[in-house]
Amino acid sequence: MAFLIDGKKISAEIKDELKEQVAALAAKGTTLTLAVIQVGDDKASSVYVGNKKKACEYIGVQSLAYELPASTTEEELLSLVKELNERKDVNGILVQLPLPKHIDEDKVLLAIDPDKDVDGFHPVSVGRLWIGQKGYESCTPAGIIQLLKRSGIEIAGKECVIVGRSNIVGKPMAALLLRENGTVTVCHSRTKDLASVTKRADILVVAIGKPKFITAEYVKEGAVVIDVGIHRMEDNKLCGDVDFADVEPHVSAITPVPGGVGPMTIAMLMCNVVRSAEQ
Ligand code: GUN
Secondary structure, three states: OOEEOOHHHHHHHHHHHHHHHHHHHHHOOOOOEEEEEEEOOOHHHHHHHHHHHHHHHHHOOEEEEEEEOOOOOHHHHHHHHHHHHHOOOOOEEEEOOOOOOOOOHHHHHHHOOHHHOOOOOOHHHHHHHHOOOOOOOOHHHHHHHHHHHHOOOOOOOOEEEEEOOOOOOHHHHHHHHHHOOOEEEEEOOOOOOHHHHHOOOOEEEEOOOOOOOEOHHHOOOOOEEEEOOOEEOOOOOEEOOEOHHHHHHHOOEEOOOOOOOHHHHHHHHHHHHHHHHHO
């Protein structure tokens, strides 16, 4: 039986540690505030934003919620971001994605002060990450590093294969695994003979957005498998990008869906908010 990497437990531990750090900061007179902006009423976004607000409340960070109508113009949003950049009492700014089509996401992300970019999406944050400077790390890949470390899984010297090259997961994951001295390969839709590459992995991170895509023939015996995907199936059950039942008997450790990577994203966002006190 594979070891189940428990994201629910690890994220709860991290949030409890952060709660103590926030209390210690408060005792010294430093309070933390996260501004969360949502434009429109995308259902999934509303759930994520609600969970982010709850996490803030739990660890003792104040959240400022901006729920703007879908008709908000790019200028109006940019002007709000500018105002929040200038506010001394706001430590972090998060603009929930996706934004309505008439708003240029890149332009909005670029407008956020990199010192308040707790999502780690600003090009300056991305650049800092790649050249090893201090800055905010993208939350989902940072959460995966914590899952590995807190489960006692060594990264240094390991063959790490990432399936998916998105800006939010695949690319920053590569930077973080490299920083931990892994040997990193990034695969994507144009990779030839994907299984021959994924089978090399000691640590396989899957973020391709296709339900149950990775089956046993893609994994090496004894590998560690991290599943970033989450999908609602016709029977209403959740599944990941990995066919868990097929893969689990062959691996040494695996993240479940739900309860694996998912809960880590918000824990790491909170970690970035607490780190913003240092900026
Ligand atoms: N939409 C889906 N995931 C995320 C995230 O981590 N941050 C933001 N801002 N938007 C998202």
